[in-house]
Amino acid sequence: MTRLIVCRHAEEGNAAEIQRLAAALAPVLLDAVYTSPLPRARVTADAVAAEHELVAIDVRDLREIDFGEVEGLAFDAYPAELQAALLDRPLSVHFPVGETYAELQKRVSGLGEIVSGHLGGTVAVVTHAGPIRAALAVWLGITDAAAFLLDQRTASVNVVDWLDGAPLIRLVNGTGP
Numbered sequence: 001m002t003r004l005i006v007c008r009h010a011e012e013g014n015a016a017e018i019q020r021l022a023a024a025l026a027p028v029l030l031d032a033v034y035t036s037p038l039p040r041a042r043v044t045a046d047a048v049a050a051e052h053e054l055v056a057i058d059v060r061d062l063r064e065i066d067f068g069e070v071e072g073l074a075f076d077a078y079p080a081e082l083q084a085a086l087l088d089r090p091l092s093v094h095f096p097v098g099e100t101y102a103e104l105q106k107r108v109s110g111l112g113e114i115v116s117g118h119l120g121g122t123v124a125v126v127t128h129a130g131p132i133r134a135a136l137a138v139w140l141g142i143t144d145a146a147a148f149l150l151d152q153r154t155a156s157v158n159v160v161d162w163l164d165g166a167p168l169i170r171l172v173n174g175t176g177p
Contacts, residue, residue, distance in 0.1 A: 002115050002162040003122040005030075005177055007048070008129055009041040010155040017155040022047040024157065024176030030054065031121035034114055036062035036128060044155070045126035056126070061110040064128035068098025091144050101144060105134040115162050132158060139167040 005025065010017035021044060030052045035045030037058040045056035070078050078086070085093045094100045099107075108131040114123055129152040137147035139160060151173050152158075159171040171177065 002119050003177075004111065004115055004160045004162065005122065005124045006111075006132055006135070006158040006160065007044070007124060007126045008132055008152045008154055008156045009036070009038075009044040009126055012040040012043075014154070018044050018047045020175075021155040021157070022051050025124060026051040028124075028177055029122060030124050031118050032057060032114075033124045033126070034059050034062065035126040036064065036131070038063050038128070041126045041128060045124075048124055048126060059110065059114070059125075061107045062125065062127040062131055065101065065104045065130045066095060066098040068095040070095060071098070090148070101130075101134070104130055105138065105144070107131075108135045109138070111135055136169070136172065139169060 005028065007021060007025075010021060025048050033045050033049040033052070033054050033056045035041050035056045035058060037060060041062070042056065042058070049056040070082065075083065075086075082093070082096070091101045111125065114125065132152050133147040133150050134144075136150055136158065137144055153173060156173045157171060157176055158169075158173065159177050161168045161170055
């Protein structure tokens with residue numbers, strides 16, 4: 001069995017959430033910590049890794065969906081047609097100079113490579129709500145739309161055990177393994 005502990009990053013600048021997640025994972029024997037290279041995930045992963053005397057490893061494919069030209073803007077600042085599309089058909093939206101949900105989902109399939117690189121071990125992954133939901137949708141065999149019904153609080157924990165190459169979801173949106 002290989003255990004994958006997939007965590008959503010703490011809220012940016014929230015030291016208490018970062019420490020709570022690091023403390024929750026401290027008793028777990030981790031072989032590695034992987035992270036999205038985006039700063040809010042990296043800071044969280046560094047705290048988790050430090051508890052285990054590890055160095056978090058950046059994986060570009062773990063980053064959040066590429067919002068392209070609207071990166072960093074509030075929803076209300078998006079062009080009206082993009083706002084309407086996100087409300088009417090969010091799964092088919094292609095962010096200007098960014099990506100689609102399908103592209104995100106294909107990208108996070110790389111989690112399988114992390115699992116295969118640590119057979120029989122336990123690995124933590126710190127990423128974002130979008131990649132977590134996309135991966136859970138595939139592993140649970142649910143529709144992409146249903147993935148948006150899975151809550152992913154900041155600093156939450158999801159536990160997936162891989163048995164004979166198949167995922168067994170043990171925990172979704174928890175506070176610790």
